Amino acid sequence: MPVITYRQALRDTLRAEMHRDENVFLMGEEIGVFEGSYKITEGLLKEFGERRVRDTPIAEEGFVGAAVGAAMLGLRPVVEIMTINFSLLALDQIVNHAAKIYGMFGGQNSVPMVIRTPGGGGQQLGATHSQNVELYYAFVPGLKVVAPSTPADAAALLRAAIRDDDPVLFLENLGLYNTKGEVPDEEVVGEIGRAAVVREGTDITLVGYSRMAMIATQVADRLAEEGISVEVVDLRSLRPLDRETIVNSVKKTGCAVVAEDDWLTYGIGAEIAASIQEGAFDYLDAPVRRVAMAEVPLPYAKPLENAALPSAESVTTVIYETLRAVGRRVG
Amino acid sequence: MSDSTVREEPELIQLLTPDGEYVPHPDYPFEPATAQVRDLYRDLVLVRRLDAEAVALQRQGELGLWASLLGQEAAQIGSARALEPQDMAFPSYREHGVAWCRGVRPRDLLAMFRGVTNGGWDPYEHNFHLYTIVIGSQTLHATGYAMGVQRDGALGEDGTAVITYFGDGATSQGDTNEAFNYAAVNNAPVVFFCQNNQWAISEPNDRQSKAPIYQRAAGFGFPGIRVDGNDVFACLAVTRKALQHAREGQGPTLIEAFTYRMGAHTTSDDPTRYRTSAEIEEWRRKDPIARLRAYLVREGKADDGFFDAVEAEAEKLGEQVRAECRALPDPAPLDIFREVYAEPHRELDRQRAEFADYLASFEGAEGAAR
Ligand SMILES: Cc1ncc(C[n+]2csc(CCOP(=O)(O)OP(=O)(O)O)c2C)c(N)n1
Ligand SMILES: [Mg+2]
Numbered sequence: 001m002p003v004i005t006y007r008q009a010l011r012d013t014l015r016a017e018m019h020r021d022e023n024v025f026l027m028g029e030e031i032g033v034f035e036g037s038y039k040i041t042e043g044l045l046k047e048f049g050e051r052r053v054r055d056t057p058i059a060e061e062g063f064v065g066a067a068v069g070a071a072m073l074g075l076r077p078v079v080e081i082m083t084i085n086f087s088l089l090a091l092d093q094i095v096n097h098a099a100k101i102y103g104m105f106g107g108q109n110s111v112p113m114v115i116r117t118p119g120g121g122g123q124q125l126g127a128t129h130s131q132n133v134e135l136y137y138a139f140v141p142g143l144k145v146v147a148p149s150t151p152a153d154a155a156a157l158l159r160a161a162i163r164d165d166d167p168v169l170f171l172e173n174l175g176l177y178n179t180k181g182e183v184p185d186e187e188v189v190g191e192i193g194r195a196a197v198v199r200e201g202t203d204i205t206l207v208g209y210s211r212m213a214m215i216a217t218q219v220a221d222r223l224a225e226e227g228i229s230v231e232v233v234d235l236r237s238l239r240p241l242d243r244e245t246i247v248n249s250v251k252k253t254g255c256a257v258v259a260e261d262d263w264l265t266y267g268i269g270a271e272i273a274a275s276i277q278e279g280a281f282d283y284l285d286a287p288v289r290r291v292a293m294a295e296v297p298l299p300y301a302k303p304l305e306n307a308a309l310p311s312a313e314s315v316t317t318v319i320y321e322t323l324r325a326v327g328r329r330v331g
Numbered sequence: 332m333s334d335s336t337v338r339e340e341p342e343l344i345q346l347l348t349p350d351g352e353y354v355p356h357p358d359y360p361f362e363p364a365t366a367q368v369r370d371l372y373r374d375l376v377l378v379r380r381l382d383a384e385a386v387a388l389q390r391q392g393e394l395g396l397w398a399s400l401l402g403q404e405a406a407q408i409g410s411a412r413a414l415e416p417q418d419m420a421f422p423s424y425r426e427h428g429v430a431w432c433r434g435v436r437p438r439d440l441l442a443m444f445r446g447v448t449n450g451g452w453d454p455y456e457h458n459f460h461l462y463t464i465v466i467g468s469q470t471l472h473a474t475g476y477a478m479g480v481q482r483d484g485a486l487g488e489d490g491t492a493v494i495t496y497f498g499d500g501a502t503s504q505g506d507t508n509e510a511f512n513y514a515a516v517n518n519a520p521v522v523f524f525c526q527n528n529q530w531a532i533s534e535p536n537d538r539q540s541k542a543p544i545y546q547r548a549a550g551f552g553f554p555g556i557r558v559d560g561n562d563v564f565a566c567l568a569v570t571r572k573a574l575q576h577a578r579e580g581q582g583p584t585l586i587e588a589f590t591y592r593m594g595a596h597t598t599s600d601d602p603t604r605y606r607t608s609a610e611i612e613e614w615r616r617k618d619p620i621a622r623l624r625a626y627l628v629r630e631g632k633a634d635d636g637f638f639d640a641v642e643a644e645a646e647k648l649g650e651q652v653r654a655e656c657r658a659l660p661d662p663a664p665l666d667i668f669r670e671v672y673a674e675p676h677r678e679l680d681r682q683r684a685e686f687a688d689y690l691a692s693f694e695g696a697e698g699a700a701r
Contacts, residue, residue, distance in 0.1 A: 033605050034533035057503030057539045058466050058531060086465070089505070124395045124446060128465050265678070295682055296667045300395060301446035307664035307686075317689070 409566025500531025
């Protein structure tokens with residue numbers, strides 16, 4: 001299997017889907033001539049022309065709304081929002097329109113659009129440019145939210161999102177674009193709403209998604225050297241949420257830690273912890289713990305940014321604490 | 332009384348030709364007194380030097396990012412020198428020339444881009460608000476502030492006016508157009524100063540706005556003017572008049588300063604990907620500093636001694652900025668909790684204490700290893 005970057009997996013998939021279906025087209029700021037702020041759309045304007053790759057003015061509410069309209073006509077817009085932070089300017093079109101048109105129009109009109117957008121701190125971009133607000137969308141019935149962490153999942157889930165008849169928010173991450181992994185040559189269409197056990201283990205369940213799923217795997221690898229067997233669950237999809245896979249893992253291990261890149265209070269981890277206690281209460285040997293960002297607007301200063309973000313070290317610390325709580329001697 | 336009809340404006344107000352010839356304009360009186368013109372020249376040269384030093388510092392890893400103002404010095408210095416001390420300015424992120432005129436210390440400006448402080452300067456000390464990076468938002472803040480001024484009755488000949496800076500790209504944004512409309516219906520004392528530098532990152536102006544930007548004001552019911560943004564006299568005279576108009580309760584004005592971003596969008600951009608060197612050459616011939624220098628020479632208002640002295644001062648400023656930037660201390664990790672709420676917040680205090688323990692545990696571990 002070829003090994004490619006997350007960025008390349010996205011680009012190859014966009015390209016293949018545009019070849020497959022004439023109705024698929026791209027729109028967003030800086031995606032054409034500039035080839036995307038993060039170069040995901042490199043080469044696509046040259047290959048497909050302006051009819052299929054459309055640069056937009058700086059008007060997020062405007063172009064997302066226009067994509068909703070185009071999708072209602074049966075086109076399949078794939079919108080790039082430069083970063084998830086700017087999706088906040090399009091919140092009304094996403095939450096009030098894309099998510100609700102199908103229901104409020106009596107199921108007569110679906111909105112088959114994809115919004116691709118990266119989240120992620122750690123790039124020294126300041127508080128308004130470094131947020132992880134996917135939760136806002138995962139909260140909304142009518143939307144689907146996927147958050148792949150590997151190049152293979154990025155390809156499979158982007159393919160699925162484009163072919164899906166509902167609006168899908170496709171979460172990327174600035175810290176993942178350069179990561180590499182195997183991607184099968186054959187066309188794999190992912191299943192939206194399925195988590196994956198990416199590493200089997202018996203001592204503790206570690207749940208993450210997007211960048212934190214990558215960190216979780218690294219933590220598991222390192223702890224394996226100390227004889228600690230960590231099972232890693234990569235959520236991959238935040239809505240629909242695959243509670244079954246999470247709960248089954250905890251039934252096996254008896255304890256869990258959730259690693260999330262968003263803020264703790266009301267964050268994704270809170271939902272996971274609640275799901276675990278509902279589904280596996282009798283199996284739990286220790287409270288479910290969460291590792292999240294410090295509850296502050298992310299600072300721009302490098303040392304402060306590092307201090308605020310969850311890391312492999314902070315995840316490891318909480319795993320040790322949890323294992324000690326179940327009576328293991330670790331750390 | 333508000334002027335809801337739009338005057339027939341010529342395409343571009345210009346008082347100083349690219350060759351440095353002063354051409355008076357009947358609507359925009361301007362007396363180029365020698366001392367003032369020399370001061371303007373000094374401002375232009377010094378902010379260009381400050382900007383170049385900041386770009387260099389970023390290249391050397393001393394700053395996280397820098398958005399260069401190269402080419403836009405006249406638009407910024409001209410408009411900012413038109414401000415009265417009590418006036419309030421709401422910038423975007425490129426207004427280092429305006430910051431300079433408002434007395435913001437270069438070190439404080441750099442501290443923000445170095446990321447060692449969130450604030451950098453006291454906005455009320457300088458009547459210069461902090462930088463806003465989410466495109467267009469500050470136009471609404473300025474409108475609200477201006478309505479506050481109105482409510483306080485601080486209008487009249489010596490009243491307060493508000494100015495907000497934004498780019499051509501920002502005119503696509505809903506916020507900006509909502510600000511235009513809201514300011515217009517409320518007759519708010521605000522000047523919308525758009526630096527049309529021809530580019531929004533890689534998007535040329537004609538891909539963002541079909542009509543000339545200044546003409547948009549007409550639809551909202553207030554005057555719009557296009558001024559030569561590389562002409563410091565015109566920028567000063569036009570802005571002064573618009574500010575006075577606002578100050579006296581006559582409502583908003585949109586000024587489109589027609590200029591050019593000579594450098595990259597920011598230090599993370601490479602403009603050779605999307606624009607030609609011919610275009611840059613064409614604008615280089617309209618350089619704001621060269622033209623003022625030509626004027627000073629032509630009019631005999633400055634000699635080599637003056638130019639050399641300004642050059643030497645710029646060199647010194649560059650060195651000073653560099654030294655001060657490098658000396659800025661890194662903040663401490665626990666500072667992340669300091670500026671989240673103005674009021675006490677119990678849960679955050681708890682998280683701070685927990686984080687302090689966590690940090691302390693590392694110190695212990697290091698100690699043990701040693
Ligand atoms: C709401 C929002 N969308 C996108 C961006 C990314 N962005 C930063 S600067 C910029 C271009 C702005 O162009 P313009 O308004 O002309 O100002 P200039 O940079 O030319 O001074 C864009 C799109 C942003 N900061 N905010
Ligand atoms: Mg611009």
